[in-house]
Amino acid sequence: MxxxxxxxxxxxxxxxxxxxxxxxxxxxxxxxxxxxxxxxxxxxxxxxxxxxxxxxxxxxxxxxxxxxxxxxxxxxxxRLSEAKPLSTAERRAIGTFLEGAVDLDDVLRRSVRLLAQLTRQVAVVQYPTLTRSTVRHIELVLITPARLMLVMITDTGRVDQRMVDLGDVITEDTLARMRTMINSSLAGQRLTDAAVKVAELVDAAPNELRDAMIRVGSVLVESLVDHPEERLVLGGTANLTRNVADFPGSLRQVLEALEEQVVILKLLASAQDAGTVTVHIGGENEAEQMRSTSVVSIGYGGTELLGGMGVVGPTRMDYPGTIAAVRAVANYVGEILRAR
Structure with missing residues (x-):
């Protein structure tokens, strides 16, 4: 009984x-x-x-x-014993939709669209935290004999392209030597460590490569340290306006908080473990503007946390379904980024 x-x-x-x-x-x-x-x-x-x-x-x-x-x-x-499972069709649709992404930006844009559609709430995804990212490859491409394009690719799929004016002409053979030196030293290094190693690269360069390496190195350091780490992708904001009654006198404040992004970044930062769902309900939210909302968030990335994602909606939300959707999309995003 x-x-x-x-x-x-x-x-x-x-x-x-x-x-x-x-x-x-x-x-x-x-x-x-x-x-x-x-x-x-x-x-x-x-x-x-x-x-x-x-x-x-x-x-x-x-x-x-x-x-x-x-x-x-x-x-x-x-007291939820388990999240409401997604149907086979939903899981297949998530995998197919995300696997079609061409780069990191596309993965994150598709992720927020999916979360917004699955939950009918506002979806937010934080760009991977670059201080935890590593250099996968540095590519150098000659545009003219005295100008090249530097392309940095991280393990999370971030691609950063910058132009380098060399001040003098170089050959394809010289370019190949520089490319080999740079990747031998920086590939697999965390971005913060790689920035330090660039100075060592310049010091170790042969005399005939010194001037070109200095110019490439200065631009490479900018690429490594000048990155918009605190970036969010949002989707489905219009979903909030469909439930105005859930935000008596506070919808404008919620929309302003979403626009400022700082509040949401702090909430996503509370997701410390990839795969662990965190739910902030109403008054549990530190920011006063968010007291009429619930935030369901999760870290993504697999064994190493890369960033956070989640949804923002009224406290009157389908928690089992929302938790299941957030967890499923985070798992797929982590798998995709690890495979790149």
Whole structure:
């Protein structure tokens, strides 16, 4: 037989499910009619009274049913035994859509579009943290005999292209020697360490390569240290405006916080482990502008955290489905970046 605490939680679960689905306060009769709890309306009313007294539900106005509070949503999320699984078709669609991406920018743009479509919320993805990235390859391409293009590719798929004016002409053989020296020294190095090694490269260059290496080295250092690490890709902002009633008097503040991005970056920074979902509900958000929202976030990258992603929406959200979608997209993005 189910004990009183478990029964009250089942009543809370029913209230959350109905309120998320219908956006209407939930009455005891509706719970009895829609959910097979095996108890009378009187028992449900008593359980609702206990839940309200403990702060898990509230009555928005007189003669109304009850709605979950932030505390009620938190208990519901903490008691989720498992995220609602995505269907085979959804998983296949995610894999196919993301695998078609041509570069890192495309992967992240596709990711936010997917998350926004799957959750019907605002999706956010942080660019990989470059201080944790490593150099995969440096390519040098002659544009003219005295000008070349430097292309840096990181292990996360970031591609940075810069032009280098050499001040003098060089041959393809000279270019090949420089390319070999640079990659032998920098490939596999973290970006911060690679910047230091550039100076060693210049010092070790033969006299006939010194001037060209100095010019290439100065541009290469800029490429290694001058990077917009704190970048976000957002998608689905219009989804918030479809549920204006969920943000009484605060929608403008939420939109401004999304535009500023600093608040969201701080929330994503709380995702310290790749694959671990974090949920901030309502008042748990430190920023006042976000107190009417919930943020479901996760780190991505596999064994090493590269960045964070997640969704922002009202506290009245489908938590099981949202958690499943965020986790699935993060897993695919991590796999794709590791394979590049």
């Amino acid at each position: 189910v004990n009183a605490d478990e029964r009250r939680f089942e009543v809370l679960r029913a209230i959350v499910a109905d309120y998320v689905s219908n956006h209407e306060p939930v009455a005891s009769k509706a719970i009895v009619d829609r959910h097979n709890l095996g108890v009378s309306s009187a028992t449900v009313r008593n359980d609702m009274a206990s839940l309200e007294e403990d702060g898990y539900i509230m009555q928005p106005h007189t003669s109304a049913g009850r709605i979950p509070t932030d505390k009620g949503y938190r208990l519901f999320v903490d």
